[in-house]
Amino acid sequence: xxxxxxxxxxxxxxxxxxxxxxxxxxxxxxxxxxxxxxxxxxxxxxxxxxxxxxxxxxxxxxxxxxxxxxxxxxxxxxxxxxxxxxxxxxxxxxxxxxxxxxxxxxxxxxxxxxxxxxxxxxxxxxxxxxxxxxxxxxxxxxxxxxxxxxxxxxxxxxxxxxxxxxxxxxxxxxxxxxxxxxxxxxxxxxxxxxxxxxxxxxxxxxxxxxxxxxxxxxxxxxxxxxxxxxxxxx
Numbered sequence: 001x002x003x004x005x006x007x008x009x010x011x012x013x014x015x016x017x018x019x020x021x022x023x024x025x026x027x028x029x030x031x032x033x034x035x036x037x038x039x040x041x042x043x044x045x046x047x048x049x050x051x052x053x054x055x056x057x058x059x060x061x062x063x064x065x066x067x068x069x070x071x072x073x074x075x076x077x078x079x080x081x082x083x084x085x086x087x088x089x090x091x092x093x094x095x096x097x098x099x100x101x102x103x104x105x106x107x108x109x110x111x112x113x114x115x116x117x118x119x120x121x122x123x124x125x126x127x128x129x130x131x132x133x134x135x136x137x138x139x140x141x142x143x144x145x146x147x148x149x150x151x152x153x154x155x156x157x158x159x160x161x162x163x164x165x166x167x168x169x170x171x172x173x174x175x176x177x178x179x180x181x182x183x184x185x186x187x188x189x190x191x192x193x194x195x196x197x198x199x200x201x202x203x204x205x206x207x208x209x210x211x212x213x214x215x216x217x218x219x220x221x222x223x224x225x226x227x228x229x230x231x232x233x234x
Contacts, residue, residue, distance in 0.1 A: 013043055014051040019132065021060050021071055022167035028074040032061060059164045079168050080218050086161035087214035091207040093146025093154050098203045105148035106199055112137075112144035113195040120188040123173075124181050131173035135166055141191060145198055145210070168221040187213070 017037075020026045034048050041048070052069045055061045061069045097105060116137040122130045139162050146155060190213045197206030 009043055009047050010050045010054070013041060013047055014054045016041070017051060017055060018058075018060055021055075022132075022170040024167075024171050026071050028071050030071045032069040032071065034068065060167065074168070076218075076222055079165055079221060082161050082165050083215060083218050086158055086165070087211045089154055089158050089161070090142060090146055090214060091211050093149040093151070093158060094198065094210055095203045095207055096150065096154075097146055097148035098198065098201050098206065100148050100150055101201055102148065108144045108147055109141075109195055109198050112141040113191060116141045116191060117188065120184065120191070124184050127173045127184065131170050134173075135169055138191075139163075142214075145194060165221075169217070172221040187217075 017026070017032075026032070032052060034045065034052075037043075037048050038045055052061055053063070056063045056069065060072060062072050063069050116134075119130055119134045119137050123134050127134075139159070142162065143155060143159060146158060149155065190209060193209055194206060194213065197203075197209065
């Protein structure tokens, strides 16, 4: 049986590698040398392999037979496809949640929006410093919107798709864009509207806005993805 200490080490290592990949410290296509990682991260060989296997399952790295691990290549088409599917599932989840509306669910939406709105103000002034915190709170808000759908599989799928596209969003937030502040302000306004539609039980307007809100985020990340792809050594 795996010890609790080993599980903690693997989990913390995977979290650090996930963060480095998401922020572009480990660039798309970069080879992940196990011996180098062992020395740099000061962990055991088995822990490195287990952490990389975990990230491979999450879609952050790719594993090739007898060729080791590499950071998964960036793909705008994959980002677009995954985001489109996530948007459709979230719309279904919101519609079902509104149909099953109750006090506890509405309270959870309000609470999640409150914690998100706190960091949204910080993002406008320094998106890079608050990107990871914002991304997690944004995820929790979106999951709260669909949290009353009574479909654990749908919620799990949305969570997984969100995580698979996280590195693209964080790449964008670590890159300066001239209209970044305007986009963040629009996003915050849409989050407030989504909260209001959920509380009012307006499934039609809520689902329409949610689908648009999720899918148009692809444009914000495209520049960062292409920029990193062009910057990689050939």
